[in-house]
Amino acid sequence: MSQASMQVIKHPWLLPCKNGVINLKTGVLEKERSSDFSSKYCPVDYPEQGIDDVPMVWEKTLLEIFSQNQELVDFFQRLCGTCLVGEV
Numbered sequence: 001m002s003q004a005s006m007q008v009i010k011h012p013w014l015l016p017c018k019n020g021v022i023n024l025k026t027g028v029l030e031k032e033r034s035s036d037f038s039s040k041y042c043p044v045d046y047p048e049q050g051i052d053d054v055p056m057v058w059e060k061t062l063l064e065i066f067s068q069n070q071e072l073v074d075f076f077q078r079l080c081g082t083c084l085v086g087e088v
Helices: 003-008 056-065 070-085
Strands: 014-017 020-023 028-030
Touching: 056 070
Parallel strands: none
Antiparallel strands: 014 020, 020 028
């Protein structure tokens, strides 16, 4: 693997977006640093207040898809997060 490729995956828990970098472990929006290489990018503004108020539509949709099974919804959200970061 080339050094450039290694830099792209250097910080798998960081997701760049329009107004900063989201730390996926904490959910906190951080200022973008030149050392934050990533092959991922989310072309939207991340809410300054965090994600507590935002995922209502996501949560309701998943509950509907998975027949109100909260355990399955929780598992699916962890699966999506694992896919996003590329780590198990």
